[in-house]
Structure formats: structure tokens, C-alpha cells
Amino acid sequence: SRDYLQLYVLSFLQMTAATVINTDLTYGALFLAYVVFSTWTLILFHLRREMEQNFLLKYTDGQADGRPVQVERVLNSRKLVGAGFLGVTSVVSLVVFAGAVVLFFAFPRVGFGFFFKKQRAGITMAGFSDQVELGHFGLIKDDPTVVMRVEYPDGGKDRLAPYWRGIAFDHYDGVRWTKSRKRPQCRVFPDDDGRHVLEGRMRVTGERCIFFPKAQPPTGPQVRQKIYLEPMDNQVLFGQPDLRALQLPANLLGRFGREAAIAVDLLGDVHYKQFNELAFQYEAFSQPEPVTPEMLALDLPTYRARLPRYIQRLYLQLPEDLSPQIRQLAQRLTADAQTLGEAVDAVQRHLRTEYAYTLDLGRDARYAPLDDFLFVQRRGHCEYFATAFVILLRAAGIPARNVNGFLGGTWNDYGGYLAVSQGNAHSWAEIYAGDHRWQTRDPTPSAPGQAGGGAGLLSKLRLYADALRLRWYKYVVEFDLKDQASALKGVRDAWRRTFGGDRTDWRSLTQAVLKALGLAVALGLLAFVIRNLRWRRIGQHSAARQAAVADLFERLLARYEGLGFRRDPAQTPREFIDRLAADGAPDPAIAQAVLATYEAVRYQGEPVDGAALLDLRRQIRHIGRASKPA
Template sequence: MMRAQPRGTDGALLSSLPWTLAALVVSLVPHVPYLAFWITGAFVSCAAWRYTIEKQRRMLPSRWIRGGLALVCFLGVLATYSSISGVGPGSALLAIMASLKLLETRKRRDQFVLLFISIFLVMSSLLREQYLWSLPYLVVSTLIIMTAWLRMSASEGESAKQSFNTGGRLLLYAAPLAIAMWIFFPRLATPFWSVPIDTSRGMTGLSDTMSPGDISSLSQSNEVAFRVRFDGELPQPKDRYWRGLVMTSFNGRTWQASEPRIAAPAREQLEFIGQAYSYEVTLEPTQQQWVIAMDMPMEWSLERTFMGPHQQLSRVTPIEQRVAYRLVSYPSYRVQAELPRLFRRFYTEVPENSNPRTLALARELRAAAESDLDYIDAVLAMFRNEDYYYTLQPPALGSNSVDAFLFDTRRGFCEHYASAFSVLMRNAGIPSRIVAGYQGGEINPLGGHLIVRQSDAHAWTEVWLPDYGWRRVDPTAAVAPERIDYGTRDAALDGVGVSWGFSAPSQLLQDLTMAWDMLNMKWNDWILGYSPDKQKSFMEWLGMDEPSRRKMLLTFVIAVIALILLISGFMMLRYRPPNKDRLAVLYNRFVKKTGVDRRIGETEQAFAARAARESQLPAEAIESVTIAYLNARYGPGVPGSEETLRQAILKIA
């Protein structure tokens, strides 16, 4: 026979429940943007429901209702995510089950479970992203969870503020330990766990295909794509072309990457000329395989990364986490001076019967030109001199997108020009391909590094000429030279600002943005980028010979023991017998204020006499506090005596 558990509530949890709810809310916040809407809604309603039950001392829902709800929610998660493993579905399941757990939270033990869940939720948010603000978030959320924890076991008279302070103190004690652990615990090249990351969110910035006609408005994302720190001087703005991926095949509307059937090893085709630049790139996750490098990279430090036949760098595995790597690039180079006939065909392919007007134009212009070079100049001159405009809000194009752009709309951004130019080249038999990447970047005057944002994404063309090899031609530069010289932001904002009555963003805002960016850079460099290599060199800097995991672990253990000894020694020195009552706490606050140390065994009166001589506080104030304290603590417990003490102490402050 089973005894039914009592379902009624008696309001006993009323004091600690709001804190538990707060802890859950805080731990859920970073998940909300990724959670299905109904899950957040379910949490909010469960929390409100549970609180009402406690407040009005109602009955908790019966086992059947709870069981039914759990099943429905589980199926709901399964239906929404079509899986229950991975960060997304996992955190969704955790969130919904925590909400439901609220409905059977009757005892302290259930609250403990809820707090464990919230700790787990906080930690799982780190699996997604670790930004600079993750650290303050972690501290705040842990503090709230600790407070909730302490609230549950708090004695009657303990105020929430006291619990909060205790929680904070515990965290402070733990901080040195955490830091020592972080510094000395051997780093692993690969993370401990490998979690499938949501890829459904889609990629910002570059995509691996390009269909200029589809996009009628390019959103200006200020998100950082990558940051670059040059060892020496920075290259000229016109040389800051960042290669991403190379697209070679065109179906009349869309450009995409494809491998040529046979290719010579990419690096053998390269010949570097002139000045070299060495630099470090910190690349934000792209979920793609291509690796950003300044035109044209000669060396790179990223592992398992190879240069493809189009001089495109790719890593074997997609870049799912922020990576930093070093490179050496030469802005002047010659590549693939010899291009076999087979390849010429590959790079001049256009679908038949597409863009007929463009084909006619190409034939006409080529016939008028003396050489391929003249032809290129003629096309660029056409873009420059005729009514072509650079805009981020181009009209949509029809099926023959190049025709429509060149002859009808005449408005577009880099993709339109690169695509049209490339097709014109191919139509005239000149091998050409499109390089998508970034152009320009903004120098952070505080950090001295270059910030390249998603809005700096760019596409340009490379054409192959005998003896010259592949040469970069940027048709956008012909239309909007300021795009290349100043970057998109200014090119696009110039007109807008005037027409809307804005001036350029204020200097202060600019400075703040730069300062924030520098902080992020440092965060990436020192915290997230604390790799096994950096750890090793840091250990060497600390004076450890030939750092090994064993040595580091040993140092870690020694550091922990030393820390514990240090902290306990410190606590022993500062030890005062525990103050059980509030009055003593108040009095000790007063003692602290006087700035005079109370000796062991010194009576309140003796201390008051000494403090009157040694401290800056007025003697009457010291006396009145002392009398109030003695009366309140040792007297017959007259009501209001504590208040008198409080008032006396407040008068001092």
C-alpha cells in the first residue's frame, strides 16, 4: 500500500522560493535566444504558478497532471529539435524539466535539485560561447545561486543581505583556487568534451556561394569577423585584401566553389616579390573550413590547414571555435604564370544562352581593344564613366542577372560588379574567378590591431593573363574608389548621414567602441587563447625548466596547498570568536570604524577609553555607542535597545 504524499503547501518555502526562482531565471537568461519560444513561456508560467501556490497555500498539482505535463513537454522538445542530444535540445530539455520540477518542489531537497540544475544551466551556456561578458555573468549568476542556497538554510533572523555577503565571501575564497587551477592545470589541445553545436543558426558574413541577384538589401553587421595584429608596420589600405574563398564556377546566376579536375601543387605556382608582412589573425568561429589570410599568404601556423589549387587556405575541420594563427604574406606576388589550355577552359566557362546581352557587349569591346589588358581597362572605364552606382540596397535582378545589372539597374555592390566583370572577362576568353573575403579593416588606436568586421566583407575578381599569372582586379574600386580607400562604413554612411540629418558618429562613441574592442582582443589573447603553447611559454617565463604536464600538475598541487595554508593562516590571524548575535556584528562594525584594533580580552569600556584617545572619532560618540551596546547586549533586553545602538552607530557614519 502506498501512502499518498501530502500535496498541500504551508508557505514554509515562501522566504527561499523567490531566490530559487531568481537563480533559475539567471541561469536561463543566456539560453533564451536559443530556446524555442514555448519553452521560455512554459518556464515563466510554471514559476508564476508555483509561487502562487506557495503564496496562497494551495495544493500542488497531482501526480497524474505532473506526469502528463512531463510527457507532453518531452515530446514537445523532441518535436521542436528532432533530437534530445546536443547543446540546443539538451538545454531546452533541462529548462523545461526544471520548470516542471518547480511543480513538485515541496521540500528543501527539491530546491537543492533545482539549484543543481541552475548551476548546470549556467555552465552549459559556456558550451555555446565564451565572450568577455561571460565572466561578469558567471560571477553574478554564481553569486545569486549561492545566495539562494544559503537562503534555504538561513536561520530565522538572517537577512537576505547577510546571505548574499556570505555567498560573496565564499566565492572570494574560491577565486584564488580557480585562478591557480586555470593557470597551472595542464591545458589540452582539444577540449575535454566535444558537443555538437547548433549549426541551424546560419552563418553571418561570408557564404560559400554568391548570387548577386538574390540580395536586395545587404544588412550591415558590425560583428567582428577577425582581428589582426601586425608585427611591424601595417600594409597600405589598398593592400588589405583578405582572401577567404575562391569561386570558380558560374551557372548564369550563382557563383560557387568547385575543384578543377587536375591541379599542380598550389605552393609551387607561387612566386613572392617585395615586402613581407608577418601578423597574427584571431578568427571568430565561422563554421566553415576556409581560413582568412592576407593576399597572398606564404606561411601559416594553423594546424591541418592546406592551400588549395585556387590559393585558398582551408582547414580540414570547420572552424567552430575562435582560433588564432600566425601568417606571413606578400602583397606582391606572381602565381601560376603557366596555365594549361584545359584550365583556361575551366576558368572561362559560362552557361550557354545565359546573359546574351553581356556576351554581345564583351565581343564588341574585345574587338575594339588591342589586347586583353586594353579590354580590361575598357571594362573598368565603362564602370567608372558610365552611370553605374555603388549601393547596398540594389534592386532585385531577373534570371539573366548580369544582363539585368549591366544594362537595366546599374546599381549594386561588390558582388554585382565582381560577378559582371568576371562574366565579361570569361565571355572574352580571359580566365577569371571570384575571390570572396574581406577588404580593409579599422585600426584600433588603443590596441594597435586591425579590426575586420562582417561589414567589411568584399568580393573581387582575379583574371589570368599570360606571363602575369593571376592578377587581382577589383571592379568595385572603379565604381566606388572610396569603398576601397575608406571602407564600407564611410562609403555607405556618407550620404545617409546628411540626408537623415545625422553627423558622423560622435568621437566618444567611437572611442568607447575601440576600448571595448581592445578589451575583447585582450580577453581573446589571454583568457580564451590560453592554449597549451601559451601555457608552456608562461611556465617558462615563471622559471620552470622544460614544462611538462607532470610538473605543472605538481606545481598546481603545491600552489593549492600553499593557497590553503595562506588563507587559513590569514583566517587564523584574523580569528575572532564567532559573533552569534547581530549586536556583536554591529559593535564590531563600530570597532572597525574607529580604526583602533580591539585587543583580546579588552572590555568595551577599556576599548572606548583607548579609542577616544587614539581614533579621530569624537569621544562622546564613542561613549554613546559603547553604552548603547552594553545596555543592548548585556542589559535586561529592553525593546528598542538594538535600534538605539543602530542609531548611535549611524550617527558616526
């Protein structure tokens, strides 16, 4: 027994340690299986120990009622562990599991994670750090790891594949893209409605930056997105262009709640910082600000003359060692262009028609990456197309910048959200159109759009598993005191809506409590009736009869043992009962009646009346009570 107990404790410690090692949905499935199997194991362990004590200790000579006791045969009997046993114990384990779930959500979620940082393994992605080398996006195009999940509360499932803007770069050195100014980042504070308005102006003084949001929020229809962003190494937020505002979950903990910090940089990227390294949930509000045809129809000399100096400084930068062939190509493509739109269209058309999209890249180390793409390989993936597009436009005197993000996603019908994976990573360009407006342009031919979820069984299972995984992370792994407070607030609001007004309807509450008590009493009476019917019908099954009379005789022995009359291990049941009268034991007639029933069922296989068994049990409980002094 001690060896078994040590194994049980060791298995429990292993499951406890696994909570730190594995936070995925697989742990939840394994934990549920562990609850079921551990319940089976503990019940079997208890039965084995009881049988060992009953047979090995009580019948030390290996004899029971004059017959040999086959202990191992009893312990290994398949009649003991059958389908019924496994079914009942499984139900018991599931009830235990349900109770644990209730305690999990009801018990205050205050622990070390409330005072110290909680974290979950983040996703490391090429293309979203402070610097990006050409060629990295091709390595993650086949990665199905989900990066974020997007819900459309106001509808939008049938929307075309959206661009999810993430991070922009302005400086290219011939090999990699970087941000010329990583700092400062302007902190954006929420307004009275709790929104972080991202439109406004910045005042930069050295390393300090002050952001002044617009006093009047934008009007008109907006696209609202509820985004669940997986933890990433680079804490950048995504949204459909143009991102106007963010709404974070309400802080219901007052001064004890830690608010996330939202900041914007000079390139329009939105960053966040939170205390815990967990998934980040927010609502994004997007409203495209289209570039008007009049802006694109502006002639190039006038357009260049109106460019602000900071736009020229940041977005006309070219590598010092840029090859003359690239400059000549840019001049040739835009030579006949009269307007901004014509020049941009000419470069985009050239890349889309003269080059091919591929993830299987060849590389000639004798040339710079961009020269190798434009003049040698003439094929590549989105990173090369976007880089070539931006550099060619800059060489033609048109400000542009490289943008990395995601394109499209897979709609999950089981969870009602759009799953965006690493395979949806994409790179495109933004063109400065004047009046502080940028136009999104994608020069990649046959750019991968919104990936379909597939119609096969494996694809459906993958989508269903991802929906379960989202709920697992939201409501188990990352469920904290703030989430609990929000859930309780929802329960309170639902109660008020149900019973009316902002004050509690105590009469309805009293009625609900009385109904619950009445239901409990009814269930108790039903259980009592079922129990009595079971005893009355117990004579229909031989095994049940044997177990019932054995239990009855054990109750008799326990009753007399409590009165000081202990059965000697060498005595048979009849010898013990006959000796009770000689020793002056109380109520020997009851003992004789129990013995007669025991022998008739045990040795002669006679049926037994359930009502008679119930009557004998009541008589056993009253043995010796009449003889006690008043």
C-alpha cells in the same frame, strides 16, 4: 531549509546547463554575478538557519531571559544585512572566483573534449560555399558579426584597407558561380621550420594531387598577420594577397596533439581541416608579386597566343545562353584597346563611371541577372560589378576569375587588432597577366573601404566588448591542453630568462620560497594584531558589545555542556550559573565573572574592556582542566 536548498541546487544545475547553451561572453558576466549573489544567498541562508535554531529550538516557549523573542524581527533586521555585509561578502565571493580562475588554468585540461570533437556554433556566410548565386552579398552588408581578427606583430595599423582573399570561382552558368573542379585538393605539409609553404607546383592524377613546394622560400619583406578566424561552415583561410606561407601554433603534445591539415586547390584557395570545430588560429605571410608594366603593355594578339591551354579552358568559360548584347558590349569597350592593360582599363572604367553602387536592388525577372544589371537596372553591389567585369573580359578573350573575400575592417584599439565583420564582405576580380601571375582589379565604384570604429560611446563600448569576447574565447572557451602546455612553456622560459641560463637557480628558488614564507608569517602576525586591536576597541560600539558578550556566553555554555552540565531550556542565565556550583561544576567563579559581564552589557548597556573579554575567553578554555585526573 530544505526548500531553499533545493532552489540553490536547481540554480546551480541551470548555470551548468547554460555552459552548453551559451558560450558567449555574456555567460562570463552572468557567471560572475551568480558567484556574488550565490555567496550572499548562502551566507544569509546559514545565518537564518543558525538564528532559527538558536531562538526557535532553544527558546521553544518564545521567551529569552524572561523577555519575549521577536524571531521574525530579528531575521528581517536591516542591521544584519547592510552595506558592510554586502561589501564583505562580495570580497569573499571575488576571492572564491579568483581561486576558481587559478584552478581553471592550473588543473590539467584533459576531459571528454580531448578525446571527442569540441565545437562552437559556426558562422554561416553567403559567398564562401562551393557555389554562390548573385545577390547574396547584399544581404550581409549590414551584419556586424565579426568573422576574424587580425594582429600585425611587425606593425601595420596604418596600412591601407587590405583585401582578404578567400575563395575564387571559375565557372558561371548565368545565375551562379561554382568551381568547375572541387577536387582534388593538394595537402601541404609543413617544412622543417613548421611553415606551410603555399608556393609550388601541383601534379594532378585523377582525384589525386601532390604538391611540391618551392625549395627556396621567397625573399624580401613580407607582411605577417596573426589571424584568429571564427568557425565557419566552409573552412577556407584568408590572407592578404599574395599569400606565401602559413604558420600554425606549435604542437607541444607530441603524438597526442592533433595537427590541422592545410590544402590548396587549383584556383589558389587555401583550405583547412581540424579535429575540433572551434576558431582557427594561424600566422599568414603575404608578399605581393606585382604585375610589371611590361606585362600589361603586351599587345593583345601576342598575349592571347601565349595563354596556356588550362588557363583558356578554365577562365575563358562563358554561359551557353549568354546574351548577344553582352558580347557586343565587350567588343565595343575593347575595340580601340591595343594592349592588355588598355582593354582591362576600358572595361573597368565603363563599370565605374556608368553604373551606381547600391544595396537596395530592384530585379526584373524577365531578364537574366547580368542582363538586368547591365542594361535595365544599371546599379548593384560588388557581386554584380565583379561578375560583369569578369564576363565582359572573358567575352573579349581575356582570362579572369571572380573572387570573394573581405575588404578592410575596423581597427580595435582596445585589443590591438583589426576586426573584420560580415559587413566587410566583398567581391572583386583577378586578371591573368601571364607568367602564372594574377592582378587584383576592383571594378566596384565607391567600394566600401576600411570601416571606421566610430567615435561615439556606443561604438567604443562595442569595440571594448569585442576585445573582451576575443579573450573569453581564447583563454576560457577554447583553452585546452595544448594551450595550457604552451602557457607553461612560456612560464618556464620566463623563469630561465629571469634566473639565467637553461638550468634552474636553486639558490634563487630557495630565497623566493623563504621570502614567501616570511611574507605569510608577517601577514599572520598582522592579522593577529588587528584581531586583538578589534577586541580592545569593541567597547566603542553598542551592537558590537552585545554580539561580543553573547558570543562569550555561548562559549561558556558550550564548555560546560562538554563537561556534562547542560542548560535546561526553561532556565535563565543566572539560574543556570547558580546551579553550577550546587551541582559541583568546576570553576564556578569563572562562570560568575562571565555572567556579571554578560548582564552588565546586555541589560545595563555598560561599556566593556576588550582586554577583559580576551582574558575571559582564555579562562573559559581552561575550565575543568585542573580538575581532570593526571
